[in-house]
Amino acid sequence: MIKSTGILFLVALFTLLVTACGSDEPGSLIVLTHDSFDIGEEIIAQFEEDNNATVTIQKSGDSGEALNRAILEKGNPSGDLLYGVDNTFLTKALREDIFIKYESSRMEDVPSQFVLDDTFHVSPVDYGYVNINYDIAYLEEHGLTPPKTLEELTGEEWKGRLVVQNPATSSPGLAFLIATVSYFGEDDDYDYLDFWADLKENDLVVKDGWSDAYYTNFSQYDGDQPLVLSYATSPAAELYFSEGAYRTPPTGNMLVDKATFLQVEGIGILKGTQNEKLARKFIDFVLDTPFQEDIPSRMFVYPVNSKAVTPDFFKYAEVPTLPSDIDADTIDENRDEWIDSWTKVVLR
Missing domain, CATH: 3.40.190.10 (Periplasmic binding protein-like II)
Incomplete structure (x- = not known):
């Protein structure tokens, strides 16, 4: 009986160690987006370092084409998130039910006028x-x-x-x-x-x-x-x-x-992803000030985070x-x- 208990203890200990080691394994994310997407490599690298992960940006034509791709891949997406769905195509995306609901705590810094979807299947990122x-x-x-x-x-x-x-x-x-x-x-x-x-x-x-x-x-x-x-x-x-x-x-x-x-772009987690936890962290990251403040000088649109500061040259943006x-x-x-x-x- 003692011998049997000892074996069970060793098995449990081994399982615990394997689980602990597994949690340190690097993760990966694929972000589907439009051809105009551009963000600093150092910004993405910071997320990768903070989360022991790799991020691949996969461009798929214009935003309408990227959305159509995500719809065609419904339930078995080639990416984990879709960045760039906007208010002209939003209702189509929601009707196709391709996103997982997630309300980021960072949304408290986003004015209500930019909230695309009050069910939070899509979070606003720029406008x-x-x-x-x-x-x-x-x-x-x-x-x-x-x-x-x-x-x-x-x-x-x-x-x-x-x-x-x-x-x-x-x-x-x-x-x-x-x-x-x-x-x-x-x-x-x-x-x-x-x-x-x-x-x-x-x-x-x-x-x-x-x-x-x-x-x-x-x-x-x-x-x-x-x-x-x-x-x-x-x-x-x-x-x-x-x-x-x-x-x-x-x-x-x-x-x-x-x-x-007025065009507002958003990001959503695609149904079928195997990396939902990491995808949630990425949305938090996208809505935080480092990413938001890089948007204007890269994609030349406004950040939705009210705390983000725009560069000086934006004074010429009418x-x-x-x-x-x-x-x-x-x-x-x-x-x-x-x-x-x-x-x-x-x-x-």
Whole structure:
């Protein structure tokens, strides 16, 4: 009996030691995101060091494409988290039930206006305003004045000079489509589809994603279009990247009332992950000030943490006074129809 008890004690001790050793084994996370994601290597390295883990950032096209991938992989995701789902696609993501609920304690530092989802399947991480940018030097060289209304974009002087993104694959593209619905309305004498039809006739250029439109087509980067759909923070980013070559931003913002869109991005833990505990820690980390304060100079959008400090060059980041006023429920009810109608008018 004593011998049997001793054996049981040794087995229990061995199990305890194995468990203890196992807890020290390194973890790993895969974060699915869009092509525009950028954060300092030293920031990610700090999380890895603090949590004895490795983090792999897996880019999957624009945010709409990244979400579509996560939906296709529902229940058996190739990643543990999805970073970049925004308020234009949020309800679609929630309806597909691809996220695990998690409310981070860091949410106490996030103003309520940026809370995407009150069930906390998705936590907000950053925000920015989508609008049209223009190349100042190009306009001056060609004797053009920056357009002050969307209607002006259909004029002869802007023929072939505007590049936007496809709303079916790009969150900025969808954001601008929604803004045009807000601006022109539906089923009026001249509604949003009439506007897009006129843009098409005016040789509108459409790209699948933001990066391609901005860095390939925008004349600031030797492309052919001096007008590009981007963000209100992009001119400030251009100044920052110029490393002193410019004293003021080389690009400007076309800020038209009800024709800009407040875009809020979020992060969520994907159902099926085997690393939920570590994924929760990563969300806490993303909402903390070191990560949040790195966002503006990397992705040129605003941090949602109210305690995060933005860099000096953000004083050149203009804020629209009256963005579009279409709520999330209306977007959810009409998004697919708007995209389908846009596709028929613009791409077919």
